[in-house]
Amino acid sequence: MPELPRVVVTGLGVVSPLGPLPAFWERLCAGATGIVPIDAFDPGPGAPRRGACVRDWEPKEHIPAAELRRMDRFSRLVVTACRTALADAALALDAPGAEATGLVFGTAFGNLSESEEFLRGLFAKGPARANPLTFPNLVLNAPTGYAAIDLGLRGPSFAITHGEASGEAALAAAYDTIVCGQTQVVLAGGGDELPHILFQVYKDLGVLSPHGTTRGGRRRVGRRAGAVPAEEGREWSSPFARARNGFVMGEGVAMLVLESGVHAHTRGARVYAELVGHASESVPSSPHDWPHPDGAPPVATARQLAALGWVPRAETSHDEGREARADLAISCANSTPHLDAYESSRLTRLLGDASARVLVTSLKGAIGDFGGAGALAAAAAVLALHNGRVPPLAALDEPDPDCTLRLATPGTASPAGGFAHALVSASPRGGGCLTLLFRRP
Amino acid sequence: MGADLTTPVVVTGLGTVNALARSAVEFAHELRRGSCAIGPLTVFDPTGYRSRIAAEVMPVPEASCLPSPLRRRASRADVFAILAAEQALADSGLEVAASPHRIGVALGGTTGGMLRAEECLHARIEGRLACYRPGPLLATPISTSADLMASAFGLRGPRITVSTACSSSANALGMALDWIRLGRADAVVAGGTESLCRTIFAGFNALHALSREPCRPFDRRRSGLTLGEGAAILVLESAESAARRGARVHAELCGYGASADAHHLTAPHPEGAGAVLAMRRALARAGLEPEAIDYINAHGTGTPLNDAIEIAAIKRVFGAAARHLAVSSTKAAVGHTLGAAGAIEALATVLALRDGFLPPTVRLEEPDADCDLDCVPVHSRPATLRYALSNSYGFGGNNTTLVLGRA
Numbered sequence: 001m002p003e004l005p006r007v008v009v010t011g012l013g014v015v016s017p018l019g020p021l022p023a024f025w026e027r028l029c030a031g032a033t034g035i036v037p038i039d040a041f042d043p044g045p046g047a048p049r050r051g052a053c054v055r056d057w058e059p060k061e062h063i064p065a066a067e068l069r070r071m072d073r074f075s076r077l078v079v080t081a082c083r084t085a086l087a088d089a090a091l092a093l094d095a096p097g098a099e100a101t102g103l104v105f106g107t108a109f110g111n112l113s114e115s116e117e118f119l120r121g122l123f124a125k126g127p128a129r130a131n132p133l134t135f136p137n138l139v140l141n142a143p144t145g146y147a148a149i150d151l152g153l154r155g156p157s158f159a160i161t162h163g164e165a166s167g168e169a170a171l172a173a174a175y176d177t178i179v180c181g182q183t184q185v186v187l188a189g190g191g192d193e194l195p196h197i198l199f200q201v202y203k204d205l206g207v208l209s210p211h212g213t214t215r216g217g218r219r220r221v222g223r224r225a226g227a228v229p230a231e232e233g234r235e236w237s238s239p240f241a242r243a244r245n246g247f248v249m250g251e252g253v254a255m256l257v258l259e260s261g262v263h264a265h266t267r268g269a270r271v272y273a274e275l276v277g278h279a280s281e282s283v284p285s286s287p288h289d290w291p292h293p294d295g296a297p298p299v300a301t302a303r304q305l306a307a308l309g310w311v312p313r314a315e316t317s318h319d320e321g322r323e324a325r326a327d328l329a330i331s332c333a334n335s336t337p338h339l340d341a342y343e344s345s346r347l348t349r350l351l352g353d354a355s356a357r358v359l360v361t362s363l364k365g366a367i368g369d370f371g372g373a374g375a376l377a378a379a380a381a382v383l384a385l386h387n388g389r390v391p392p393l394a395a396l397d398e399p400d401p402d403c404t405l406r407l408a409t410p411g412t413a414s415p416a417g418g419f420a421h422a423l424v425s426a427s428p429r430g431g432g433c434l435t436l437l438f439r440r441p
Numbered sequence: 442m443g444a445d446l447t448t449p450v451v452v453t454g455l456g457t458v459n460a461l462a463r464s465a466v467e468f469a470h471e472l473r474r475g476s477c478a479i480g481p482l483t484v485f486d487p488t489g490y491r492s493r494i495a496a497e498v499m500p501v502p503e504a505s506c507l508p509s510p511l512r513r514r515a516s517r518a519d520v521f522a523i524l525a526a527e528q529a530l531a532d533s534g535l536e537v538a539a540s541p542h543r544i545g546v547a548l549g550g551t552t553g554g555m556l557r558a559e560e561c562l563h564a565r566i567e568g569r570l571a572c573y574r575p576g577p578l579l580a581t582p583i584s585t586s587a588d589l590m591a592s593a594f595g596l597r598g599p600r601i602t603v604s605t606a607c608s609s610s611a612n613a614l615g616m617a618l619d620w621i622r623l624g625r626a627d628a629v630v631a632g633g634t635e636s637l638c639r640t641i642f643a644g645f646n647a648l649h650a651l652s653r654e655p656c657r658p659f660d661r662r663r664s665g666l667t668l669g670e671g672a673a674i675l676v677l678e679s680a681e682s683a684a685r686r687g688a689r690v691h692a693e694l695c696g697y698g699a700s701a702d703a704h705h706l707t708a709p710h711p712e713g714a715g716a717v718l719a720m721r722r723a724l725a726r727a728g729l730e731p732e733a734i735d736y737i738n739a740h741g742t743g744t745p746l747n748d749a750i751e752i753a754a755i756k757r758v759f760g761a762a763a764r765h766l767a768v769s770s771t772k773a774a775v776g777h778t779l780g781a782a783g784a785i786e787a788l789a790t791v792l793a794l795r796d797g798f799l800p801p802t803v804r805l806e807e808p809d810a811d812c813d814l815d816c817v818p819v820h821s822r823p824a825t826l827r828y829a830l831s832n833s834y835g836f837g838g839n840n841t842t843l844v845l846g847r848a
Contacts, residue, residue, distance in 0.1 A: 004444055004623075070706075099718070103701065108582055110604075116562065119640060123563050127489040127643045135644030136706040136836055139551060140583070140604035145837030148701035154718055157701035157839050158612055161584050161602045169601055173616060180446060180619045182699070182722070197562070197578070204575040280599035280625070281542065287588035288514065288576075300542040300597065371582075430588025432600035 004179040008441065009382045010269040011089025011257030013081040015191075016376060017052035017250055017367050020084065024376075025383050031394030031410050033366050035237060035248050041196040047235050048208040051194050052250030052368030063150065070133070071146050074111040074193050078143035079150050081255040082187050086151065089257035089269060091185070093151070102155035102183045103144045105255075106170030106190030108163055108371020110140040113195040147187070155183045164332060165426035166190050167254070167374030168434040172278040174258050184263040189379075190372030191253030199249055210235045212246020212336055237369070238395035239333035239362035240340055240403050247334040250368020254375035256382065273385040273422070276437040279304035285431030290338050293345040301435050302350055308437050310421055312354035325420035325440075326357050328384050328408075330377045332426045333362045334369040342427055344403040350425075350435075351405075358423075359415070361408040365395040374426050378436060381422035385440045388418030444623045449695075451848065452791055453628070453688040454533025454676025456525040459775045459785055460496035460669050464528055469792040472800040473821045477774050479655035479667050484556070484637045492651035495637055496669030496776025507593055514576065515589060516554030517636035521672035521781070522586040523593055526630050530594060533676035534688055535628055537595050545598035545626040546587045547617040549609030549633035550780035553583035556638040583780070586634050598626040604780065606835030607740070608699075609633055610673070611783025611843055615697035617677045627682040632784035634672035641779065642668060648707065656743030656777070657804045658770035659752070659812035666742040669776020673784035675791070690848040692791040695729070695828070698722025702838030709747060713754030715840040716740075720758045720830065723842035729828060731759045734766065734844075736799060736829040738790045741770025742777055749811040751832065756814075767824065769817035773803040783833040787843055790831045794847040799824045 014020055017034025018027040027034075034052040043049040059068060059076040062083050068076065082103075086093070093101060115138050122130050136142060141159035148157055156177050162169035167190030174188030202208050210233030237248040264271055281300040285291040302312070329347055333340040351358050363377055380391055392408045399407055424436040455465035460478035462468035471478075478496045487493040504512055504520045506527050515523065530537065537544055557577040564572040584602040591600055599620055603612040610633020617629035645651050645668065652665035675694075683690055700722065702715035709716070724731060740751055748770075756763045771789045778785055789800050798821050805818040831843045 098703075108584070115640065118644070119559060119562055120566060122639060122643050123566060127491075127646050130643040130647040132644075132647035132649075135647055138640065138644065139606045139836050141606055141835065141837035141839055142706060144605075144701070145706050145839070148703040148838060149705070152703050154701050154703050154715060156699035157605070157837075158616075158699070159604050159837075159839075161582060161604050162600070163582055163584050163588070166584075173601065176616070176619050176623060179444070179623065182726075200565075201575045201578045280545075282546075282591045282597040282600050284595070284597075285588075285592065287511070287585055287592050428584075430584065430591070432584075432588060432591065 006261035007175050007178050007258050007275045008261050008264045009256050009272045009275060010259050010264050011085045011091060012379050012382065013085030013088060013255040014376065014379055015054055015057050015077050015081050016252035017054060019056035028366055028380060028391040029389050031392050033394060035368060047210055048203060050235050050248055052248060053194060054251055067150055072111050072114055072137040075143040075146040077191060077253045078105060079147050081189065081253040082147045082151060085187060085255040085257050091257060098152040099154040100183050101153045102177050102186035103148055103153050103157045104160060104170045104174040104186055104188040105144045106160040106162065106166035106372050107140055107192050108161060108166045109192055109198060111137050111142060112198055113193065114138060116197040162432055163428035163430055164371055165374055165428040165432060165434050167372040168424060168426040168436055171378055171436055172434060175275055175278060178258060178260050184260045186258045187255050188258050189255035190375035192251060192370035192372045194249050194251035202249065207246055209237060209246035209248050209335060236395055237335040237365045239335050239364050239393060240399055240407055241396050242398045242400045244335040244337060244340060247336050248368040250370050252367055252376055254379040256378060271441045273382040274439045274441050276439045277308040279435045281433050283431040283433050287430045290342050290427060290429055291431045293341040297349045298346055305437060310437055312352040314353045314356060325417040326359060326415035327421040328390060328419045329358050329360045329423040329425060330381050331360055331362045334364040344405060346427060347405055347425060355406060358406060359390055359408045360405040361391055361393055363391065365393055374424060377424045381424050381438050385419050385422050385438055389414045446622050448622055449680035449693055450618050450621045450677055451680050451683050451693050452675050452691045453678045453683050454529035455691060455788060456528030456532060457673040457785060457788055458498055458521045458524045459671030460498055461775045463502065465788060469796055472789055472792065473798055475801045475803050475820050477655060477803045479776055485639055490642060490646050492653050494655060494667055496667060497637065498671050511589065517556055518550060518553050518634045519586045519589050522548065522590055522634035525632065525672040525674040526590050526594065529630065529674040529676045535676060541595050541597040543598055543627040544596045545620055545629040546591050546596050546600045547613040547629050547631040548587040549603045549613035549783060550583045550586060550635055551604055551606055551609055552638050552641055553585055555640055556636050559639050596630060605839035606837055607779050607782055608833035608835040608839045608841040609780040609783060611833035611841040612699060614784065614787055614843060615699065615841060618694050618697060621677060621679050628676055628678040630674055631677050632672060632674035633781040635670050635779045635781040637668060637670045650744055652743060655804060656773055658741035658743040658773050658802050659748050659809055659816040660805050661807040661809040663743045663745060663748060665744055666777045669778040671778050671785060672781050673788040675787060692794045692848050693846040695844040695846045696723050696727030697841060697843045698726060699841045704838055707836055709750045709834065713750045715838055716751060716754035716834060717757050719840035719842040723844045727844040729844065732762045733828050734830055735826040736793060737766060737768045738786045738831040739768050739770045740832045740834045741772055743772065752812045752814055763814055767799045767815045767817050769800055769802045771800050786831045790829045790845050794826050794829055794845060797823055797825055
């Protein structure tokens with residue numbers, strides 16, 4: 001049986017609360033945060049009132065005016081990321097190339113703002129006045145539809161939705177699309193917006209910082225909408241911190257150009273990293289909550305990673321490389337008591353003997369949390385492999401004493417030899433866990 | 442467990458809840474009879490809509506296999522999915538507990554728990570806070586049904602939800618096929634689910650896409666689609682795994698092809714460029730020539746544009762062989778179930794292959810000159826079928842074709 005093709009990352013496009021590339025990466029490594037007071041809408045009385053909102057983005061600079069008119073904001077974010085990723089990959093697509101190129105995008109909620117607007121109109125004015133121009137923008141695959149039109153892409157095109165792991169799930173699906181031989185090139189990634197309605201719902205549920213302190217992840221169901229809570233703590237996002245108190249909502253989109261190794265080699269492309277593969281495992285969990293920290297260990301994930309060549313050894317063996325390199329794990333920990341405890345437990349058990357040489361970080365302190373955030377984590381993993389730097393947990397003052405992982409604090413030096421592997425770990429509500437494995441080429 | 446991209450993948454379990462039937466056995470029976478399940482819209486107040494008909498699942502059966510806290514929170518779409526999966530798993534005889542990590546979930550859907558979310562949003566907007574619960578708004582993510590399914594049946598393999606509008610569940614079946622071939626799973630509980638909701642109804646209404654009369658695909662008088670709801674779940678399994686445990690094989694899933702139109706968000710490409718690519722890619726991946734295909738379960742929505750372009754695309758792919766094809770649309774019987782349509786139609790195709798009949802286009806009485814293939818009008822016919830395609834095209838220009846074969 002012929003060997004499966006290798007899949008490499010040759011381009012990155014980011015629109016984020018830290019700006020586009022290269023600012024996104026520079027600010028991330030410098031420990032900057034994108035969390036600011038929300039001004040896109042009125043966050044209502046009391047905390048929370050902060051979010052990680054996209055900055056330094058002017059859609060006009062990326063998308064022709066004629067296309068912009070019809071496109072909703074979410075699709076504009078995605079099309080911008082697609083265009084910048086293709087440019088970064090220096091991939092000029094001729095007609096047959098575009099016809100074969102795939103597009104896979106992951107989002108938890110899609111264009112929720114316009115869904116709400118559409119429904120408000122429907123409730124207020126009745127069906128006869130519902131807006132036919134808005135409606136097509138509400139489907140989760142509208143952004144891929146617009147991107148396909150903009151770039152002329154006719155390859156396999158999928159919108160994936162997998163809760164907080166939607167970005168990782170899209171990259172996994174894109175990887176499969178290439179190794180199955182469906183196509184040689186896929187633009188893949190994910191993202192979500194920070195819509196008012198979702199902010200309001202999370203606020204009502206009491207899961208946002210500073211009110212998301214309940215360790216069991218229990219919801220404050222029944223909290224009156226708009227009611228001002230009595231106590232006001234510090235509103236921040238600090239994954240793995242002892243004093244973490246809920247997540248901060250963010251938004252952003254990242255797209256990666258994935259190519260078969262042969263395709264990238266033939267065109268002489270710069271290769272950032274190799275996407276070695278992915279591991280998926282469903283952990284028993286309520287569909288509405290994160291898995292329990294004391295739940296089943298990630299044995300199937302460990303087995304799948306081993307099959308991809310990543311085994312948790314304390315040191316890299318001599319025949320594996322010239323120098324012992326560290327590994328990096330980018331966790332989905334988002335400053336929620338329950339999720340971070342689960343991630344800490346999951347990674348501790350997954351890394352095993354390798355714990356000492358694997359640096360663990362999370363981007364959520366800088367970009368907040370949103371459904372497609374994993375695509376930005378993947379972009380960061382790729383850049384960390386490419387240039388050997390580690391984006392730190394910038395806000396981490398005092399780590400959770402229960403967490404024994406080797407956390408990348410602001411003072412942590414990047415390893416001299418760079419990183420050999422980078423894992424991106426996703427544990428969404430509902431327990432459909434995913435792990436992406438990248439390797440330095 | 443290794444990857445083998447040529448490994449045969451078969452269908453060993455079937456389940457459905459739709460307007461026409463509450464099980465696959467009933468569905469086969471009703472398709473043969475040429476029944477139509479389209480009736481008055483009652484799921485929500487139909488006042489003000491141009492069209493007031495739909496293919497509803499009424500009453501909604503209880504998902505008694507769910508523990509009560511989960512059952513209370515389950516949306517209409519969740520319930521359809523759970524019931525169809527329960528049937529499909531029972532039909533397959535799979536022992537989930539024996540290898541839970543080797544069984545995945547792949548679902549398609551477009552609106553998930555939107556119906557109840559709409560009510561909550563309405564309550565919040567109008568300040569009726571006693572009726573407002575934020576929970577259902579958060580249960581809107583379409584991935585909830587897959588999460589619930591994994592939880593209810595203890596499925597611990599890979600999990601994914603695809604949302605490419607009306608081709609969602611065809612893509613979910615395709616990805617499940619790839620998983621099995623890549624060795625990610627031995628079996629996948631795959632399909633789609635969809636519940637009627639105001640958002641979709643109002644949207645299609647505003648686009649003038651809904652027919653006032655029950656839809657008539659390929660008919661000269663066709664004037665739009667009729668929305669429906671329901672779920673279909675297929676248990677896909679590697680042929681090796683099925684043979685090892687002596688499972689009954691309903692059909693084979695031979696391949697799939699996906700494409701984007703790159704043309705317009707709602708209108709199909711005028712030459713059906715994406716539809717042609719999807720069919721060609723599917724045939725290529727299945728290693729089949731067009732001549733091998735006996736039947737196509739068409740996307741066939743009943744809109745003037747879709748049907749004419751789809752038939753033209755079929756002719757482009759099949760050339761002279763198109764004259765020997767039967768092409769029908771089961772949407773005239775069960776409505777257009779959007780995210781579930783690909784799975785419900787794949788199920789209809791499996792039943793056609795297995796039981797040897799052509800499902801009819803039930804209300805096709807005056808064939809359109811533009812749709813001049815054998816569209817199996819009104820009545821089903823017995824037929825020996827070897828291979829069949831199932832086409833699904835979605836908003837956003839997403840096209841998918843599945844290739845199915847007789848066991």
